[in-house]
Amino acid sequence: MLIDANHLALTLNNREILKDVSLHMEKGEIYGLLGPNGAGKSTTIALLLGLYHPDRGEIALMSNAFQPRQVAVRQRIGVMPEMAGFYPWMSAKNYLVWYAGFYGGMQSTPRQLLQRVGLEAAGDRAISQFSRGMKQRLALARALLHAPELLILDEPTNGLDPRGRREIHDLLLELAEQEAVGILLSTHLLDDVERLCTRIGIIDQGRTVLEDTLGRLLDSHTQPRFRLHMLHTPENPTFPPTVRLLSWEEDWWTLEINLSQGVTLDQVWQTLLQMGWHFDEIHAQRETLEDRYLELTLSKPTKSQEVAA
Amino acid sequence: MSPVSLIMRKEHSALLQNQRGLAWLLAYTGILSAFALLLISNRELSLLDNAQVVYMMAGTVTAAGALIAVVMGADTYAGERERGTLVPLLTAPITPTQLLAGKAIGLASAWLAMYLLALPYLWAVGAGGQNLAQAIAYLALFGTPVVLGFGYLTMALSARSGSVLSALLTGLIVLLFAASPLLIGPGLRHSLIGKIIDSVNPFSGALNTYDAVIIDSEPLSAQLSRLLLVLVWLGLTYILARLASKQPAFQ
Numbered sequence: 001m002l003i004d005a006n007h008l009a010l011t012l013n014n015r016e017i018l019k020d021v022s023l024h025m026e027k028g029e030i031y032g033l034l035g036p037n038g039a040g041k042s043t044t045i046a047l048l049l050g051l052y053h054p055d056r057g058e059i060a061l062m063s064n065a066f067q068p069r070q071v072a073v074r075q076r077i078g079v080m081p082e083m084a085g086f087y088p089w090m091s092a093k094n095y096l097v098w099y100a101g102f103y104g105g106m107q108s109t110p111r112q113l114l115q116r117v118g119l120e121a122a123g124d125r126a127i128s129q130f131s132r133g134m135k136q137r138l139a140l141a142r143a144l145l146h147a148p149e150l151l152i153l154d155e156p157t158n159g160l161d162p163r164g165r166r167e168i169h170d171l172l173l174e175l176a177e178q179e180a181v182g183i184l185l186s187t188h189l190l191d192d193v194e195r196l197c198t199r200i201g202i203i204d205q206g207r208t209v210l211e212d213t214l215g216r217l218l219d220s221h222t223q224p225r226f227r228l229h230m231l232h233t234p235e236n237p238t239f240p241p242t243v244r245l246l247s248w249e250e251d252w253w254t255l256e257i258n259l260s261q262g263v264t265l266d267q268v269w270q271t272l273l274q275m276g277w278h279f280d281e282i283h284a285q286r287e288t289l290e291d292r293y294l295e296l297t298l299s300k301p302t303k304s305q306e307v308a309a
Numbered sequence: 310m311s312p313v314s315l316i317m318r319k320e321h322s323a324l325l326q327n328q329r330g331l332a333w334l335l336a337y338t339g340i341l342s343a344f345a346l347l348l349i350s351n352r353e354l355s356l357l358d359n360a361q362v363v364y365m366m367a368g369t370v371t372a373a374g375a376l377i378a379v380v381m382g383a384d385t386y387a388g389e390r391e392r393g394t395l396v397p398l399l400t401a402p403i404t405p406t407q408l409l410a411g412k413a414i415g416l417a418s419a420w421l422a423m424y425l426l427a428l429p430y431l432w433a434v435g436a437g438g439q440n441l442a443q444a445i446a447y448l449a450l451f452g453t454p455v456v457l458g459f460g461y462l463t464m465a466l467s468a469r470s471g472s473v474l475s476a477l478l479t480g481l482i483v484l485l486f487a488a489s490p491l492l493i494g495p496g497l498r499h500s501l502i503g504k505i506i507d508s509v510n511p512f513s514g515a516l517n518t519y520d521a522v523i524i525d526s527e528p529l530s531a532q533l534s535r536l537l538l539v540l541v542w543l544g545l546t547y548i549l550a551r552l553a554s555k556q557p558a559f560q
Contacts, residue, residue, distance in 0.1 A: 042560070046559075046560070049399075049400050051396075051399060051400075051556075051559055071402050071403070071404055072402070074400060074401060074402040075402050077400070079396070079397065079400040081393065081396040081397065081400075083393030083396075084393060085389075085392045085393020085394040085395075085396075085397070086392075086393075086394065087319065087322070087323065087327075087392075087394065088327075089322065089323075089326045089327045089328075090322070090326075098315065098318070098319065099397070099401070101310050101312075101315045102312055102315060102401040102402055102403055103401070103402060142397065
């Protein structure tokens with residue numbers, strides 16, 4: 001296992017940033033680390049990189065061979081931080097050669113590396129002349145220069161145009177599939193996650209609320225969902241056992257209907273009408289990663305609780 | 310190339326290739342030029358004798374060097390953090406001690422450049438006088454630990470503070486406090502508090518040595534306690550920087 005982190009907790013400045021975070025990642029996997037702002041994603045990454053030491057919990061990297069604080073493990077990890085900073089007076093090529101010195105040299109020539117991230121024409125230009133997107137590409141080149149086994153990328157496609165995003169996606173997929181590089185991707189862009197990731201971890205308020213493969217995550221809700229336009233909201237709504245209210249926005253209610261006990265949809269609608277529900281539109285909903293993400297990270301009171309209040 | 314050499318090389322390039330580094334060196338030579346002109350004018354008008362002029366020039370070089378060291382020290386960690394270049398260094402295969410050593414040697418190299426730039430000015434104001442050689446030697450011996458000490462102290466502040474500005478302001482306040490005996494005048498300097506501050510203040514230690522050696526022609530043997538003071542200052546500030554840089558603030 002490339003990363004085996006269990007029950008991490010960290011308090012900084014008397015604030016409990018992480019309460020119980022776990023993360024498990026295999027070779028060749030692209031892992032999407034998701035969560036709202038302030039959920040603890042960056043702190044989790046900092047723990048994995050040895051920049052903080054957890055108050056509780058354990059981290060083992062590269063099949064238990066290393067702890068994050070060991071300098072030797074850094075030879076095998078490539079990092080692309082959220083802020084792509086460089087020394088503006090250096091050229092891209094000179095910067096990569098200089099930075100590669102920490103790793104005992106580069107695994108390919110600077111030209112090949114720059115070509116891989118789409119910067120071959122800008123190698124001799126001073127970094128001060130680079131756009132934000134070019135700096136993102138250069139940051140990726142920096143992370144790749146020592147051919148790492150594990151790549152940790154924080155918002156790697158920030159500032160890139162659609163073509164640039166697609167190129168970086170293709171490169172990451174190639175690295176994972178052909179070179180078995182494990183990629184930990186922290187991002188807010190769910191499109192990136194759906195396109196790239198095989199496994200997902202969602203952190204909310206310092207806790208891992210879900211860790212699973214993307215396929216299983218989306219398949220886990222096999223029950224159909226519908227949006228109903230309510231003409232009249234029942235004063236004290238009751239729900240048949242086969243119906244679960246997921247969310248509501250004014251007159252629009254989103255329901256999940258359990259059809260596993262041989263109940264048909266027609267029977268469900270009939271039951272609801274008999275219970276005094278009045279609705280004039282029904283829209284079937286497809287489950288997306290965004291739905292699951294919001295469901296897991298949005299804490300809202302239930303409709304019954306709201307009505308009771 | 311070792312990690313320390315790589316950091317050192319980067320620090321050199323920041324000083325010599327970066328516009329900001331060159332601007333600071335230019336400002337430093339500007340200060341020295343203005344003071345040299347003033348001192349030469351005073352000497353020509355017989356308001357100051359040759360030894361006094363050399364002493365004041367050596368003091369100016371030390372003060373300007375300490376000021377630049379504070380500015381550079383404040384930038385070492387906090388500046389890297391603000392530019393987004395600290396995390397790549399902290400996640401590279403390099404220990405915090407190696408990172409600090411590279412930056413500390415980089416600062417020492419900057420002081421060497423400032424020292425070499427000061428030599429023509431010292432020669433310009435002190436040529437023909439009898440104590441120019443002593444001024445040059447004692448500037449190296451006493452000025453170096455004082456200047457580097459202020460740089461290392463600000464490095465420690467920079468490693469732990471939230472921004473370059475806060476590290477810089479704190480470093481400048483410490484420098485002003487250290488230079489205060491010079492600002493409060495000879496009367497207060499000879500009071501009990503003035504004497505206590507003088508005895509523990511490395512800045513005063515260096516300046517009092519320049520006074521004793523350049524103006525009064527005292528031997529080195531009479532300056533050993535002051536030499537110890539500035540060396541202890543250098544050692545303590547480096548230890549402080551080492552402790553602070555073990556886990557620098559990076560976010």
